[in-house]
Amino acid sequence: MSLMRSLLLAAARNQWLREHATRYSFVRGTVSRFMPGETLDAALAAAESLRSKKIGTVFTHLGENVKDHAEVRQVTEHYLEVLKRIRASGLQAEISVKLTQLGLDLSPDLCFEHLKAIIERAQKDSIVWVDMEASNYVDATLDLYRRALTAHPNVGICLQAYLHRTKDDLAKLLPLRPSIRLVKGAYDEPPEIAFARKQDVDESYFELGKQMLRAKKENRCVRAAFGTHDVALMRRLADFAAAEGFGKKDFEVQMLYGIQRAEQERLASEGCTSIVLVAYGSYWYPWFVRRLAERPANLWFMVRNVFAA
Numbered sequence: 620m621s622l623m624r625s626l627l628l629a630a631a632r633n634q635w636l637r638e639h640a641t642r643y644s645f646v647r648g649t650v651s652r653f654m655p656g657e658t659l660d661a662a663l664a665a666a667e668s669l670r671s672k673k674i675g676t677v678f679t680h681l682g683e684n685v686k687d688h689a690e691v692r693q694v695t696e697h698y699l700e701v702l703k704r705i706r707a708s709g710l711q712a713e714i715s716v717k718l719t720q721l722g723l724d725l726s727p728d729l730c731f732e733h734l735k736a737i738i739e740r741a742q743k744d745s746i747v748w749v750d751m752e753a754s755n756y757v758d759a760t761l762d763l764y765r766r767a768l769t770a771h772p773n774v775g776i777c778l779q780a781y782l783h784r785t786k787d788d789l790a791k792l793l794p795l796r797p798s799i800r801l802v803k804g805a806y807d808e809p810p811e812i813a814f815a816r817k818q819d820v821d822e823s824y825f826e827l828g829k830q831m832l833r834a835k836k837e838n839r840c841v842r843a844a845f846g847t848h849d850v851a852l853m854r855r856l857a858d859f860a861a862a863e864g865f866g867k868k869d870f871e872v873q874m875l876y877g878i879q880r881a882e883q884e885r886l887a888s889e890g891c892t893s894i895v896l897v898a899y900g901s902y903w904y905p906w907f908v909r910r911l912a913e914r915p916a917n918l919w920f921m922v923r924n925v926f927a928a
């Protein structure tokens with residue numbers, strides 16, 4: 620892992636920086652590249668614009684490691700409101716939640732109750748996605764996901780290709796007919812836990828992606844979604860899907876708002892399922908710094924904003 624990526628991922632966890640950096644207009648200006656605004660209305664407006672390009676949306680209200688019961692209730696209420704607004708607008712949209720935002724640090728049972736309330740309110744033909752966080756949360760996240768999936772088929776999980784364990788996790792999940800969004804992984808993990816070299820992460824992603832597509836073909840995986848902006852990897856998986864006889868619509872890619880926009884539109888115009896994850900909310904600092912870490916060149920946008928301010 621590059622030194623810059625490590626430094627940025629350490630900065631993402633730094634409380635002092637979170638409190639101070641977010642006050643600067645050049646930082647806020649750079650954030651707007653990755654999120655349409657802090658409010659749900661701004662996120663819904665972005666989804667409307669994506670809809671006009673045949674691109675679907677997944678909403679995520681930013682926040683993590685919530686350790687206050689009242690705040691967990693507020694987050695859940697907020698997601699119930701989002702589901703109501705999605706239904707009212709007729710948008711092709713879903714939501715993605717972080718379990719530590721739903722009280723996982725307080726208690727897994729409490730977190731499960733909140734997750735269940737959200738899943739039960741979601742439309743049955745849509746998926747409530749569960750994000751995957753740092754490696755110390757993977758066991759608890761998978762346990763809660765299995766519990767949720769046993770009762771409700773409309774829940775999906777994010778798996779991270781950089782983790783050595785993901786191959787086994789995927790094999791254990793497939794008998795339950797999961798929905799899976801595969802990503803590379805955004806956290807700072809040691810080499811005992813995660814592949815350190817990009818090449819190894821990419822190969823792991825490709826192998827896991829092929830397994831997901833095979834499972835989907837055999838009806839053992841409800842949704843096989845590729846959460847990546849890596850065009851070369853996407854093409855390799857699209858070629859594999861085509862060779863396996865998949866129609867375009869069954870090839871699903873999810874990307875983040877503001878990244879690889881042309882690719883998002885190209886996939887949609889070719890008839891693939893193209894979805895954009897729209898994040899919003901005021902607690903954007905750690906999420907934003909993880910975006911910088913993915914592509915340290917993004918720091919230059921921030922430098923440009925310093926001079927533009």
Ligand SMILES: Cc1cc2nc3c(=O)[nH]c(=O)nc-3n(C[C@H](O)[C@H](O)[C@H](O)COP(=O)(O)OP(=O)(O)OC[C@H]3O[C@@H](n4cnc5c(N)ncnc54)[C@H](O)[C@@H]3O)c2cc1C
Pocket residue numbers: 749750751752777779802803804805806846847848849850873874875878879896909910911913914917
């Ligand atoms: C829909 C979605 C959901 C996600 N959910 C999770 C999750 O729950 N848990 C988790 O750990 N991670 C999550 N991630 C983040 C993921 O793990 C990666 O950190 C991130 O997607 C970057 O990896 P990449 O696959 O795009 O490949 P990379 O090899 O990092 O990037 C490929 C190319 O994409 C472009 N690119 C990538 N990132 C950026 C960026 N930030 N800014 C500008 N250009 C960029 C660059 O051109 C780069 O060369 C999610 C990502 C997506 C798209």
